[in-house]
Amino acid sequence: MELLKERIRKDGKVKDGNVLKVDSFLNHQIDVKLLEEIGKEFKRLFGNEEVTKVLTIEASGIGIAVETARAFGVPVVFAKKSKTKNIAGEVYTSKVMSYTHGREYDIIVSKDFLGPEDRVLIVDDFLANGAALEGLIQLIKDAGATLCGCGIVIEKGFQPGGEELRKRGINIQSLAIVDSMDPATGEICFRD
């Protein structure tokens, strides 16, 4: 998605530890017009899939999921990062290793909002090692729901998550794939 790549080139900040900061338009301040276009692009890419729910993880996935769900005319469900497990039994739960915080946390979704009848499109802001997607895919499996695919805004192609998940036959569509980025110069190279 050219509009997105241009914006990343203009406003993305390359940090140490292979972290790309996009706080000025995606992760802190949000450019809602850009998000609307992202939602429409995911609808174009997954429009044939008869999606019934869009699933993401709080917090940064929610805005993306809302615009995607608007384009599909379906609800958003966002997995909550849980500190307590006192609602076990009523929820699906799985574990995710946080890329940016370096620690493991639980994610939960209420059994009220995901079930065997659902056809689920996952969306998220970044794909790096694939832990966040793995956690969400596990919730879909536990619910007996069908995974339609994963829509990612920015994939870091030099990290292994995308390749591993695609090898397993999962339909992953990334709107921008970063092949390399240099914290010293700030240069970001995209895959065509």
Ligand code: 5GP
């Ligand atoms: P993964 O689970 O695939 O290793 O990492 C994906 C998750 O980590 C995303 O949900 C995102 O929040 C966070 N993340 C991974 N890499 C980056 C990055 O370069 N920049 C930002 N802002 N978040 C990232």
